[in-house]
Amino acid sequence: MxxxxxxxxxxxxxxxxxxxxxxxxxxxxxxxxxxxxxxxxxxxxxxxxxxxxxxxxxxxxxxxxxxxxxxxxxxxxxxxxxxxxxxxxxxxxxxxxxxxxxxxxxxxxxxxxRSCCRHQLVTIAAPCRLARRSATTLLFVAGDGPVLARAGQQAWTLKRHDALLLDAVDALQWQLDAPHATAVFHLDLFT
Known part of the structure; x- marks a missing residue:
């Protein structure tokens, strides 16, 4: 969740x-x-x-x-x-x-x-669509924000330096909306 x-x-x-x-x-x-x-x-x-x-x-x-x-x-x-x-x-x-x-x-x-997991970290610019690649994903707003992260009925507003941790029960496809281009770190954790 x-x-x-x-x-x-x-x-x-x-x-x-x-x-x-x-x-x-x-x-x-x-x-x-x-x-x-x-x-x-x-x-x-x-x-x-x-x-x-x-x-x-x-x-x-x-x-x-x-x-x-x-x-x-x-x-x-x-x-x-x-x-x-x-x-x-x-x-x-x-x-x-x-x-x-x-x-x-x-x-x-x-x-x-490294003996049990690995990570992949990329910087993306909201607004954009996001496709998760792992059971555990973290989004971190590096830019000014706010960023609205939404998938289905779920919606979260993230301010500057807020994070959203997603697990296996959360949607794989997300929409990230922002009033202007905002840097977001997309981190996938693989176990």
């Missing part, structure tokens, strides 16, 4: 290194912690340079949502800049990642345990 996850309901937990905070959007299985989850979706605020936590056995996607840019150094060698022109990066959770920022950023973060 569809679950609306308002941005206003998210609670941010500060990082141990003081460089930012993370607000969890959704986790599976319910009640899992950082050692036991199969997948986890969150928003991270980076306010200072520093290392990312290591998550061995995980595949990660990171998308810049707000802020000018974040420069990531992976395993001490590969440098990637996430900015408006190139906002998304996939990387293994065991990589040693160091972030450098010139100002605060807000980043959408997906982690899946």
């Amino acid at each position: 569809a679950t609306l996850i308002p941005y206003a309901s998210l609670l941010a937990a500060p990082w141990k290194n003081g460089g930012g905070s993370t607000a969890q959007i959704a986790i599976f299985p319910p009640g899992a912690n950082l050692e036991t989850f199969d997948w986890r979706i969150s928003l991270a605020t980076i306010i200072a340079d520093g290392p990312f936590s290591s998550f061995p056995g995980m595949d990660r996607s990171l998308v810049l949502v707000e802020g000018d840019s974040v420069r990531l150094t992976l395993d001490g060698m590969r440098q990637v800049v996430l900015d408006a022109a190139s906002p998304m990066l996939w990387f293994p959770g065991e990589a040693q990642v160091h972030a450098a920022v010139e100002g605060p950023t807000l980043d959408f973060n997906v982690m899946t345990r």
Whole structure:
């Protein structure tokens, strides 16, 4: 059954290194912690340079949502800049990642345990039609919103940074309506 996850309901937990905070959007299985989850979706605020936590056995996607840019150094060698022109990066959770920022950023973060699941994340522009590809789908409004997500008798209004979690009983085809072009992240989780 569809679950609306308002941005206003998210609670941010500060990082141990003081460089930012993370607000969890959704986790599976319910009640899992950082050692036991199969997948986890969150928003991270980076306010200072520093290392990312290591998550061995995980595949990660990171998308810049707000802020000018974040420069990531992976395993001490590969440098990637996430900015408006190139906002998304996939990387293994065991990589040693160091972030450098010139100002605060807000980043959408997906982690899946590679031994049991995988994810596919794309950015789409509402208004549009959406075809789900998996039993579990999350929609996240990265743009200004609002976005009306509807299928049959179901209709949900999502504001900026709200999420809608869809499961196996929800429709596979959705209409996303918006008064102007709005960026939406379409995340399918495969188990």
